[in-house]
Amino acid sequence: MELELTKEQSWISESVDTLLSREWVAPADIISASAERQRRTWTALVEFGALSIGHEGELGAVELCLIARALGSHLASVPFLGSAAVRLALAPQAKSLPAGMGALVSGQDAIGIAVLEAGSGWTVERAGTRLARGSDGLEIRGEKVAIEQLAAAGQLAVVATLDGEPAVAVTPADAAGLTRRPQRCFDETVLMGTARFDAVPVPGGSVLGGPGARTVLRRLMTAGSLLAAAEAVGAAGHILDLSCRYAGQRRQFGRTIGSFQALRHILADAYVRQESGWSAVRYAAAALDDGDPEAARAASIAKAYVSRGAREVAHSAMQVFGGIAFTAEHPAHRFLRRVGVRAQQFGDAAHHERRLGRELAERAARSRAGGTA
Amino acid sequence: MAHQERLPRDEARLRDEARAFLAENVPSAAGLPRSLDARIEALRGWQARCYRAGYVGRAWPREFGGGGRPPVEQIVVDQELAAAGAPEFVNVVGLDVLGPSLLRFGTEQQRQRHIRAILDAREIWCQGFSEPEAGSDLASLRTRAVLKDGHFVLSGQKTWVSWGQFARWCGVLARTEGPGRPRHQGISMLIVDMDSPGVDVRPMTQITGHAEFCELFFDDVLVPEENLLSNRGDGWKIAMYTLGHERGTAALPRQVKLRTWLDRLAAALGDRALDGRALLDDPGAQVALARAMIGIEVLRYHAQRTVGEFLSGGAVGPESSSVKLLMAEAEQRLAATAAELLGPAMEQADPAEQDEDAFWEETYLYSRAASVYGGTRQIQRNIIADRVLALPQE
Numbered sequence: 001m002e003l004e005l006t007k008e009q010s011w012i013s014e015s016v017d018t019l020l021s022r023e024w025v026a027p028a029d030i031i032s033a034s035a036e037r038q039r040r041t042w043t044a045l046v047e048f049g050a051l052s053i054g055h056e057g058e059l060g061a062v063e064l065c066l067i068a069r070a071l072g073s074h075l076a077s078v079p080f081l082g083s084a085a086v087r088l089a090l091a092p093q094a095k096s097l098p099a100g101m102g103a104l105v106s107g108q109d110a111i112g113i114a115v116l117e118a119g120s121g122w123t124v125e126r127a128g129t130r131l132a133r134g135s136d137g138l139e140i141r142g143e144k145v146a147i148e149q150l151a152a153a154g155q156l157a158v159v160a161t162l163d164g165e166p167a168v169a170v171t172p173a174d175a176a177g178l179t180r181r182p183q184r185c186f187d188e189t190v191l192m193g194t195a196r197f198d199a200v201p202v203p204g205g206s207v208l209g210g211p212g213a214r215t216v217l218r219r220l221m222t223a224g225s226l227l228a229a230a231e232a233v234g235a236a237g238h239i240l241d242l243s244c245r246y247a248g249q250r251r252q253f254g255r256t257i258g259s260f261q262a263l264r265h266i267l268a269d270a271y272v273r274q275e276s277g278w279s280a281v282r283y284a285a286a287a288l289d290d291g292d293p294e295a296a297r298a299a300s301i302a303k304a305y306v307s308r309g310a311r312e313v314a315h316s317a318m319q320v321f322g323g324i325a326f327t328a329e330h331p332a333h334r335f336l337r338r339v340g341v342r343a344q345q346f347g348d349a350a351h352h353e354r355r356l357g358r359e360l361a362e363r364a365a366r367s368r369a370g371g372t373a
Numbered sequence: 374m375a376h377q378e379r380l381p382r383d384e385a386r387l388r389d390e391a392r393a394f395l396a397e398n399v400p401s402a403a404g405l406p407r408s409l410d411a412r413i414e415a416l417r418g419w420q421a422r423c424y425r426a427g428y429v430g431r432a433w434p435r436e437f438g439g440g441g442r443p444p445v446e447q448i449v450v451d452q453e454l455a456a457a458g459a460p461e462f463v464n465v466v467g468l469d470v471l472g473p474s475l476l477r478f479g480t481e482q483q484r485q486r487h488i489r490a491i492l493d494a495r496e497i498w499c500q501g502f503s504e505p506e507a508g509s510d511l512a513s514l515r516t517r518a519v520l521k522d523g524h525f526v527l528s529g530q531k532t533w534v535s536w537g538q539f540a541r542w543c544g545v546l547a548r549t550e551g552p553g554r555p556r557h558q559g560i561s562m563l564i565v566d567m568d569s570p571g572v573d574v575r576p577m578t579q580i581t582g583h584a585e586f587c588e589l590f591f592d593d594v595l596v597p598e599e600n601l602l603s604n605r606g607d608g609w610k611i612a613m614y615t616l617g618h619e620r621g622t623a624a625l626p627r628q629v630k631l632r633t634w635l636d637r638l639a640a641a642l643g644d645r646a647l648d649g650r651a652l653l654d655d656p657g658a659q660v661a662l663a664r665a666m667i668g669i670e671v672l673r674y675h676a677q678r679t680v681g682e683f684l685s686g687g688a689v690g691p692e693s694s695s696v697k698l699l700m701a702e703a704e705q706r707l708a709a710t711a712a713e714l715l716g717p718a719m720e721q722a723d724p725a726e727q728d729e730d731a732f733w734e735e736t737y738l739y740s741r742a743a744s745v746y747g748g749t750r751q752i753q754r755n756i757i758a759d760r761v762l763a764l765p766q767e
Contacts, residue, residue, distance in 0.1 A: 244762050259765040264758035271757055272695045276675040283674035301670050304663075350660075353667070357659030360666060364639035364653060 005066075012059075013066045019044055020074040027075045027334045030189045042078040042152065046108055051083055054091025054105060061088060061223065061285035065230035069278070072234025075331075075338055077189040079110035079149035081227050081345075086111045086157045088227075088288075089220035093212065100206035101170055104155060112153030112173065113224065114144035114195060122347040124159050124166055124217045129197065131162040131169055131207060138162075138207055139177075140169055140197040148345075150180050150193025158197070159217065166217055167209040169202045176200070187337035222296045224346040225303035226285055229310075232342035233278050236310035236317075239335035240270050243317035263320055270316040273309040280305050297359070304352035307343035314339045384449050391450050394426055395457035405460065409584070413539050416463035420494035428454070429462065430492040433476065438489035448625050448680070455629035466535055467491035467498035469623065471544040474562070474615045478603040483564070487542070499540035501531035501565070501589055502612060509749050511546070512557050512609065516591065518547035520598065525549065525563055527571075527594040533746075537587030538574050540567050545591075546608045560608035564600040565591075581735045619747060620693040624676035624700050631669045631707055634736065638662065638711050641729055647717055658714050665710045668703035675699055691760035694753040701743040701750060708733075708740035 005013070023041040025033050045051075050067055052058040059067075064084045071080055090097060090105050097105075104111065117128050129142025140158055147156065153173045160167050171178065177200040185192040208216060244267055247258030257263055284298035292298070314336045318325040325332035343349070380388060400419055406412045423429050431447040433439025440446075462468055472491045475484055490496040507514040516529025527547055537543070543565045550559035565572070571594040576584040603611060639662060642653040652658050676699075679692045711733045719730050744750040758764045 244764065248763075248765060256765045258758075259767050261755075261767055264762075264764050264767070265751065265754045267762055267764065268754035268757035269698075271762060272698050275692075275695055276671050276699055279675040279678045280671050282678065298670075301667050305667050305671050353660045353663040354656065356666065357656070357661075357663035360639055360662050361643075361653050361659050364636070364643050367636075368640065368643050 005062075009063060009066060012063050013070065015048065016045070016050070016067050016070040017073075019048055020070055020076055024074060025077070027077075027189050027331065028329075030077045038077065039152070041076055042080075042110065045078060045080065050080065051087065051108055053084065053087040054094060060289040061226060062282065062289055064088060065226055065281055065285045068227045068230035069234035069237075069281075072231035072236075072338060072342070073238040075189060075235065075238075075334055077149075077191060079112065079152045081224065081231065082113040082148055082153065082157070083109070083111045085220060085224040085227055086113060088223040089216050092219070092291075093216065096212070098205040098208060100203060101168075101208060104157075104170055107155075109154035110149065110152050112147045112150050112156045112193075113220070114147045114156050114158040116146045117143060118145055122221070122351055124221065127159050127161050127166065129158065129160040131160045131167055131202070131209075132199075134199055134201065136201055137204060138169070138202050139199040140171065140202060141199055143194065143196045145183060145194045146185075146192050147195055149191050150195060151182070151191065156195065157220075162207070162209045162213075165209060165213070167207060167213045168216055168220075169208075170206040171200055171202050185341060187334070187341045189334070190338070190341050218296060221346055222288060222299040225299045225352075226281060226288065228342040228345040229277070229299075229303045229306040230281050230285075232306050232310035232339050233274065233281060235335045235338040235342070236277070236313040237274055239317040239332060240267070240274055240313050242331070243267065243270075243320040247320050257320075266316045266319060270313045274313050277302075277306040277309045277313075297356070300347075300352040300356055303347060304349045304356065307349040307352070310339045311336075311343055380449070384445065387446055388449050388453060391428060391453040392457070394428070395453060395459060398422065398426075399457045399459045402458070402460070413463060413536075416460055417494040417497075419460060420462045420464055423454075423459075423462070424493045429468065430472070430488075433472070433488065433492070437476070437484050438492050448622065451622075451626035452629045455626040456633060458633060462494070463536065463539070464491055464494045464497050466500050466540075467496075467542075469619050470500050470615050471498045471542075473618045474544065474602065474611050477614060478562075478607070478611055480599075482599070483602070487564075496541040497536055497539050499534045499537045499543045499567075499587075499589075501534060501543045501545035503533045504530055505532055509752050511612065512560070514546055514548060514560065516545065516547045518545075518549050518561065518563055518596065520549065523598050525596040525598065525601070527563065527565065527591045527596050529591050531589040531591075532577075532586075534574075534587045534589050535585055537567075537589055538576050538584075543567055543589065544602070545596075546612055549605050549608075554606070557609040558606045560612075561605050562602040562608040562611045563596050564602060565594065565596055566600075569594050569596070571595075580741075581738045616747060617690075617693055620697045622680070624672060624696045625680060627700055628669055628673045628676065628703065631672075631703055634707060634711075635662070635666055635669060638665075638707070638714075638733075641711075641733070642714060645715065645726070652714060661710045661714060665703075665707040668699075668706045672696070672699045672703045691756050694748075694756040694761075697747065698750060698753050704743045705740045708737040712737040 023044050025037060087105050090101055094102050094105050115124060129140060129144060131138045132141055140160060156171050156173050158169045158171060160169055177198040179196040181194050183192045183194050247263055247267060248256060250257045280302035284295060284302040287295040287298045318332050321332055324330050405415050420429060427440055428450045431440035431442045431450060432444040435441035468491065472488060475487055491498060502511060504514050504516060516531065518525035518527045545563045545565045546560055547563055548559050549561040571592040573590040575588045577586045577588060578584050579586060639653065642658060643651055645652050676696050679696055715733055
């Protein structure tokens with residue numbers, strides 16, 4: 001039910017669905033598929049215009065969330081999340097950005113986001129990876145983990161510290177001094193990797209520090225949270241549809257199991273969680289597109305809610321399937337895995353709840369101080 | 374929290390006007406009389422003042438005393454009323470339930486007779502739907518009305534009748550048709566004058582200590598035939614329309630009210646200390662508060678998305694059941710969070726905080742009804758399973 005989508009948005013949603021159905025590789029085959037076959041879906045998406053982001057008449061957060069939802073629903077294995085989130089984060093400042101970063105927005109490169117380090121959380125202010133001054137300008141030194149689609153990425157956006165302050169650097173993924181390794185992931189089709197930076201030189205036009213960096217990083221976390229949440233909604237929605245269909249066919253005790261109230265209520269609750277999760281993503285994405293100052297907060301709310309809710313939906317669906325969903329051959333676990341990974345990225349529910357709770361307390365404290373002053 | 378909705382210019386102007394009016398005029402909770410009778414009179418006056426200012430029945434047809442404006446304007450106003458902490462309109466049942474039914478199904482004469490008096494609270498309405506043996510299973514109701522010499526002769530018992538002791542009119546669901554028909558089709562909606570001989574009203578005390586509800590007893594009450602709403606056998610259809618209407622429109626003002634309560638809870642947590650530390654500084658309390666806030670905000674986002682359908686002229690569909698479930702969940706989470714977080718501080722029983730304690734006790738107790746009234750949580754799940762997911766019938 002898409003009550004508020006414009007005609008164009010509905011068209012984007014349907015077109016991406018069609019494209020993904022046509023190019024689909026079964027999740028079980030993704031790892032063994034040829035590199036060329038793996039790239040085909042991505043090439044088709046880029047040709048469709050999925051990376052035309054940020055300029056007048058191009059895609060905004062709502063459209064990108066629609067695409068992310070479709071990707072989640074198809075369990076597609078493409079470098080979309082990083083590529084879209086970085087562009088969405090940079091686009092509003094595109095004109096004032098260093099040249100190398102501005103070019104990134106309008107280019108067609110797949111981008112990987114390098115935030116996490118071993119043992120770190122999703123807080124971007126205290127990266128151990130540093131931008132240090134070498135003989136020939138700035139160099140990146142450090143190690144990043146859980147970079148999605150690292151092998152497919154042409155460029156990496158690296159969160160680092162420069163003179164003790166947060167900064168972002170962009171580097172080609174095949175730069176000298178950069179060592180990439182695949183890394184295991186709860187969802188193997190998400191294709192995570194680690195990257196070691198041994199004094200990787202970055203030109204001055206590809207580094208952003210100071211207050212500009214803080215703004216871009218905040219926006220990157222907001223955009224990433226939303227796209228990850230949208231994908232989780234897509235994945236959870238698909239497994240929920242499959243389980244409803246199954247409940248309408250499977251017979252036990254001489255009845256169709258979907259006629260048992262115990263299951264009907266599980267599915268009804270899952271449906272509410274699913275639809276309201278999408279409402280939350282949809283609202284926050286529209287707020288981001290409108291330049292609403294509350295957009296970051298709305299994105300945190302959506303990410304916290306969907307991270308719990310999409311898991312709950314996937315769990316409910318698996319309960320309805322029963323034992324069959326516990327076989328590797330059955331697709332249920334693949335949806336669960338995708339939901340699990342997206343629930344973690346850009347902060348899990350607890351991360352966002354802590355942040356929202358602190359903000360609430362600070363706001364209440366401020367209004368007390370205002371009241372007594 | 375200062376949430377500014379992004380509204381079109383006309384609606385923003387209306388919002389600002391309503392806000393200014395309310396800042397001047399809202400009676401404070403403490404300013405209302407203590408005794409129930411005097412309180413009801415004050416509340417009638419409050420509704421009448423709001424009606425004259427154009428804030429009641431704003432979207433109802435002009436010919437019957439309404440404002441004739443787009444429905445979205447009433448929602449804007451209702452949210453401002455909630456944000457300002459205005460007392461609930463005393464004729465809420467007339468405004469949310471029977472009024473819309475009269476407008477949709479009533480005759481010209483019925484609408485001319487009743488709508489205006491609903492709007493300015495000159496006549497309070499109640500609804501006689503539930504019975505002791507017909508709660509969630511409303512279609513099993515036993516109250517009977519037999520047509521004889523131009524009158525329905527009405528007998529039976531109704532319960533959970535909000536404001537029944539102050540009501541002049543009651544919309545009563547009664548069985549008018551014989552056993553030959555499917556039970557849903559044997560029910561009619563009658564407009565009953567509460568001053569008729571044979572109507573007995575008995576207030577019931579709720580767990581909150583208030584007597585907002587009544588039981589009604591009808592002993593051969595004569596109801597003129599022209600007080601039938603729509604046709605004989607249409608009662609079920611009208612009741613479902615009515616309940617859906619209530620579910621579809623109540624959520625947006627309700628979430629505003631819940632947000633004001635959330636702010637109030639945050640303030641109370643800032644005021645109170647436990648073991649020398651303000652409750653508000655406890656990270657566990659902050660997360661609990663955040664989770665309550667998330668429930669309320671998601672209710673807002675989802676209600677805005679689904680109310681769009683209603684506002685663009687569509688019927689209130691089964692999607693209103695999702696909103697109803699989220700609304701109960703949000704209210705109960707907030708109230709339970711308050712009870713849990715303030716609990717230890719409440720037991721210290723600081724006399725200076727008695728009123729605040731009483732508010733949260735009542736809010737917590739009342740919140741338990743949110744998943745029961747207007748169709749229980751289980752009924753809403755059944756509606757979704759049947760009408761949205763199209764699962765096989767039980």
